[in-house]
Amino acid sequence: MTGSPDDREDGDLTRRLDTDRPDPLEPLLRPPTTCLATPPGAFHRIRRRAARRRRARAAMVAAAVAAVLGGVPYLVGAISTSGGDEVVVPTATRSRTGPGPHSPSPSTAPSATSPPAVPTPAHRPPGDPSPGTTGPSGRTVAPSRHTPGTSPMCTASQLTAAxxxxxxxxGNLYRSLVLTNRASGACQVSGYPGLSLLDTDGKQIGVPAARDRRTYAPVVLQPGGSASVTIHTVNRQGVCLPTSAQLRIYPPGDTASLVIPGEVTNCDGRFSVTPFAAGTSGNPSA
Structure with missing residues (x-):
């Protein structure tokens, strides 16, 4: 039996490879590994960055929650707010105007700093606007007042009517209504009178006169001076109410009235009055 000299000397090849001698190829096939050391302070920097990110996220969440909670009252208010039918009476201003688009000069307008309370008399006919209330045309009638340095508002006791x-x-009918100052001192009228038609028993016929929309300014009446308005009706058109036997006139801003004889017929619902103008010819200009 023949064999290689190595086999005869060392036995089989496996026993030779399992010896404690180092493998000459191991340094080439398995080079030594060198691990890099952790830089100083790296771990602490990583922890700080993570903590900052957590705080930033918590701040953003808190801001979002605050924004949502802060918007709830506005949302509830928007849902609960509705355009109701509440009537809001405008506060008094330094000037008083009629239903027209223009206002009189502030120098002649009475002060609105302390308007007195004006009672509503029980004898005022239904529908007649009392001072400080809203009349049939929807316009608020200002109460009587007096500003130092200007003439006071004329009262029924100071005036005569005709x-x-x-x-x-x-087809239109126009009639002037004249108020004259019979007192010894000056006074003024400003705006529209309250005007109603009465029968022979003093009962009101129909509704009070509507207001012809136009601008106006206060009219100062010296003793014996007059101011007038124009009454507008139509000549027997449509449905006509009974012809009046008397007229009831409330001077602007007064709760007392004047009653005079007068025949006026309200036909087709056309019964209106202009604001006061100086003189006795009414206020026909538009």
Missing amino acids: LGGGDAGA
């Missing part, structure tokens, strides 16, 4: 001349055209 029907003046008339005019007609295109």
